[in-house]
Amino acid sequence: MTTPARKKSVKRLFTTLLLLAVLYAMLRWFEHRQVYHPFARMDWSPATAGWAFEDAYLDAADGVRLNGWFIPAPANLPASPRVVLILHGNGGNISHRAELYALLHSLGLNVFALDYRGYGRSQGRPSEAGTYLDAEAAYRWLTHKGFAATNILALGESLGGGVASELAVRQPLGGLVLPSTFTSIPDLGAELFPWLPVRWLGSIKYDTHAKLPLIHTPVLLLHSRADTLIRFQHAEKNFAAAREPKLLQEIGGDHNDPLGTRDGQNLYRQGLEKFFAMLPPPHPE
Numbered sequence: 673m674t675t676p677a678r679k680k681s682v683k684r685l686f687t688t689l690l691l692l693a694v695l696y697a698m699l700r701w702f703e704h705r706q707v708y709h710p711f712a713r714m715d716w717s718p719a720t721a722g723w724a725f726e727d728a729y730l731d732a733a734d735g736v737r738l739n740g741w742f743i744p745a746p747a748n749l750p751a752s753p754r755v756v757l758i759l760h761g762n763g764g765n766i767s768h769r770a771e772l773y774a775l776l777h778s779l780g781l782n783v784f785a786l787d788y789r790g791y792g793r794s795q796g797r798p799s800e801a802g803t804y805l806d807a808e809a810a811y812r813w814l815t816h817k818g819f820a821a822t823n824i825l826a827l828g829e830s831l832g833g834g835v836a837s838e839l840a841v842r843q844p845l846g847g848l849v850l851p852s853t854f855t856s857i858p859d860l861g862a863e864l865f866p867w868l869p870v871r872w873l874g875s876i877k878y879d880t881h882a883k884l885p886l887i888h889t890p891v892l893l894l895h896s897r898a899d900t901l902i903r904f905q906h907a908e909k910n911f912a913a914a915r916e917p918k919l920l921q922e923i924g925g926d927h928n929d930p931l932g933t934r935d936g937q938n939l940y941r942q943g944l945e946k947f948f949a950m951l952p953p954p955h956p957e
Contacts, residue, residue, distance in 0.1 A: 706864075707831070707857060707876050708798040709763040710791040716767040718743050723777065730813045732789070732805040739793040740786040740810060741766055742817070746777055753954045754823045754846065755782035757810055759803075759839075761830030761852075763928075765792035771931040772829075775941060779948075782819075786810040788835075800834075800876050807839040820955040822846040828853065830902065830927070834878025840887045847951055848887060849944070851894040852927055854906045855881035863903070884913040891918045892947040894930070894940060901927035917950050919943070 718725035718741060726742040745751045756776050760769055766785040776783050788803045789796030796802060807826070814824055825847040828836025833853025840848045854860040856879040858871045884891065891914040895907035911920040921943030924936035931937050 706861070707762060708790070710788075710798060711764045711768070712792065714765065714767040714792060716770050718773065721770065721774065723773075728784075728813065730809050732802070732809040734802070734805055736789045736796040736802065736805070737794065738787065738789065738806055738809055739766075740784055740813075743773060743777065743783040743785070745780050745782045749778075749780040752780045752782065753820070753956060754825060755784055755814055755819050756849075757807075757814065757824055757826045757836075757839075758783060758785040759807055759810075759826060759828040759832035759835045760785070760787075760791075761832055767792065771937070775931065775937060775944075779941070779944065784810060784814055800878060803835045804838045804842075807835050808842060811839060811843050820846075822952075822955050825849060827851070830854070831878065834880050837880040837883040837887065838878075840889055841883050845889045846954070847890050847892065847947065849892045849894065849947065850880070850907075850910065851923070851940075852896070852899055852902055852930065853880055853893070853910065854878075854902045855909050859906070860902060881910055881913050884910055885915065888915060890947070890950055891915070892943060893918070893920045894923050894943050895920070896923045896925055896927075896930055898925060899927045919947050919950060921946065 723743055728740045728742050730738050730740065732738060758769065758772065760766065766787045769785060773783055773785065786806060787794040788798050788806045790798040811824065815821065821844040823846050826836040826839050826845050827849040829851045830853060833850040836848060836850065857876050858874050861874055862871055893907045893911050895904055897904045907920060911918060923930045923939045923943065925932050931940055
């Protein structure tokens with residue numbers, strides 16, 4: 673027979689478990705909201721710049737439908753057999769990186785810009801595991817298009833650096849470019865929210881620093897000392913962890929505007945040109 677005291681104890685336990693479940697759900701919601709800032713509306717198109725491009729749709733391994741833009745090298749420049757796979761940061765979508773496309777276009781490079789699940793016109797909801805699948809889907813799309821693995825350069829900006837680093841662990845690449853990239857989400861979270869036990873409770877990792885020693889492809893790090901979101905020390909730690917050959921190029925501007933000035937564009941371009949000079953000749957297509 674259940675006594676009143678026992679009933680009260682069971683009720684108290686149930687209430688405690690329910691409260692813990694609610695707190696856990698709130699924590700996961702807060703973490704997700706801090707890491708991912710997807711934007712659905714497309715505010716720009718390569719057609720606006722008069723560029724030829726392919727509006728590509730592709731499927732991740734788990735069936736999520738993704739969207740990206742393939743922008744071929746300009747016809748008026750010597751065409752490069754290399755392609756830069758752009759894995760963007762946590763905010764906006766592929767329509768918000770026109771300055772980066774223009775810079776790569778001016779260097780005669782092919783570009784493939786991917787929107788992760790939940791961003792732009794890609795379906796689904798972003799997650800760490802999901803973004804890794806998305807990058808692999810873009811990689812497969814490029815190889816099916818005829819690009820040799822050694823001619824694919826992954827450029828991961830900010831959050832995208834964590835995605836690009838994982839891709840470099842999983843697949844062979846010709847180069848890895850990491851602009852304004854953190855060492856890991858727990859490291860960054862501990863800096864931004866020092867009053868929270870981020871390292872204990874966080875479930876999203878994007879641990880670029882731990883992956884760099886496993887990566888055998890050449891690495892370029894681009895980072896500004898004026899970056900107020902992801903401090904320059906992240907680039908220094910990542911550079912120390914990366915294998916040779918590697919290059920650390922200082923760029924200008926704050927986190928979201930490294931290409932906002934002519935000087936910033938020149939520094940970014942110099943870093944890319946120095947990096948390309950370090951790479952073996954591209955594989956002929």
